[in-house]
Amino acid sequence: MTEEEIIDLVQRTLFSIAPEFEGEKIEPGSAFRDQFEIDSMDFLNFIIAMHEATGVDIPEVDYPDLETLEGCVGYFQKKHQAPKSELEGE
Template sequence: MTEWDARAAVIEALGQIAPELEPGDLEDGARLRQDLDLDSLDFLRLIEQIAGTTGVDVPERDYPRVTTVGELVRYLDARRTAT
């Protein structure tokens, strides 16, 4: 998986979880919970959706590492590359 693939997976998952989001809202620095207004359930659904489409599990202990769109993309890219 390339960084481009990881970004596409995040954007697709966010589109499924929060279809009201505009593409311009999905900048790297956008915070998932504060800026994109994902509540706890939406965040968990996002993590599950990404795991289902990419095969990359984000354990609960790593949630603080994936608070923005960019952090989540880089996390997926690094995890997929490492496996």
């Protein structure tokens, strides 16, 4: 996955969970929790959606790596295996 693809996927996933913030720019280094009022249920839903879209297994111990956009890009570039399925379009 390219950086752009990861950013696009994170954006779509995040805004489907917190549609109130749709269109806002994600600050690369700030925690989703702070910028988009993401609680632990939202975050788990985010992890589930990212797992389904990328096929990457995301153990709980890796959660801290995925709390920011920057973190997600680094994590999925490193971890990404062949995607299970094509990314879903809009």
